[in-house]
Amino acid sequence: MLKPLKRLLPALSILAFASSNHAATSADVRIEPSAAQQGPRMLTEQTASAVIRDYLQSWQGLSAALEQNRADLLNTDFSGEAREKLGETIQEQAAAGLSTQYRDGAHDIQIVFSSPEGLSIQLTDTVAYDLQVLDHGKSISSKHITTRYIVVLTPAEARWKVRVFQAIN
């Protein structure tokens, strides 16, 4: 599954910034050019790089929070609706004795929209991840899943935070 993505990477002109800034994730990352970007504002390469870096880091925050059932681990990467919904999931998991492990293996990301004056940026991500579900610490299922997400990020004090995080198959 991951090999074709790896082969495609060198073809992308944007690879240099993509790979250099995403050392924090072990997942394969492919960045699609934002040619069809909607919105009045063209992003600088630095902004696009920061958005993608912070988005990829958010998967680590999500993974740790849902695995440990600790909503506080969401605070660095998520805000608004995304933070609320993920926090509620953690409450539901904890109440049911469940925990989940999300391991992202590959991302195919495209920035699709930037709102005026950089107040929000929207991207799509076809992400492949492994999901393991544990009930009272015992694994009950493990599944490889590929799905497409739509993500809205907004700027916070020192980073971009995920505000909308929604699968849209």
Add this chain to the structure above:
Amino acid sequence: MKRRFASLVATLFLAAPCLVAQDEALRIPKSIAAGDSFSIQTTGSGKAALYIVGPDQVLKRDVDRGQSISFAPGTLHNAGHYLVILKTESSSDTSEFDVQPASAPSELSFLARPSRLPVGLHDGITGAVYVFDAYKNLITAPRSVSFELSNPSGVTQTHVVQTHNGAAVAAMDSTQQQGSDKFTARVGDITSRRIVGQVPGDPCGIKMSAKPSGQQIELETEPLRDCSGNAVPDGTIVTFTETYAGAQTTADVPLKRGIAQVAMPAHNGAMLSAASGVVLGNQIRWETH
């Protein structure tokens, strides 16, 4: 080659019952709308636990296999991709399905900029809208968003834009009249409104007069207006300059009641000028007889 083919056939043969078992054990709609009621049909017999798992929501039910498990409206309300697991002591069957956003818009996230700007700017006001359903899911199916900018006189500019991935953006011209404009985004009967203050632009010109006052010259501008006729606000700085014998004297004066005035030394042959921002006024050569 033959051995490989035989191995492939054997693998498919062994895998087939698992695939069938998955299909048989769980019958699930491929997708539902957020908040809708739905049911999952199970087969077999005995006790089991049913899990519906996604990053946005998790449900767990104890069920009897062979029955249809119903979920009331509003139970599963967060759009996303979900893994369904039917777990018994000896087996685990899985399937996946999607929860789509509800079709009816309920809330707009409206980002408008700036909150204050000069009159008469082309595409000076921009607005972006994200459309959400009642469960705060982003509605990704296209929706028409009407952006309306109305000034105090009731004159309205309207742009209608289709959402793409739940987002729409429009740029509007600031109007010719100063005041508070209403900037409204509308999807169906859902609206969100912002107030955009439109202030006069730079002065269109500066006309200055001079008259003697003892050993000094009194300089005074006419009331300053922008090119749309709006009065330039008090506090706007006008810089008066006197050039005489190669030396320059300047005075920065804020507008009061629309005009700026200052007294400067009266030198025969001095050049006097006034400016504000990028706008230059008339020049006066001071001559005493």
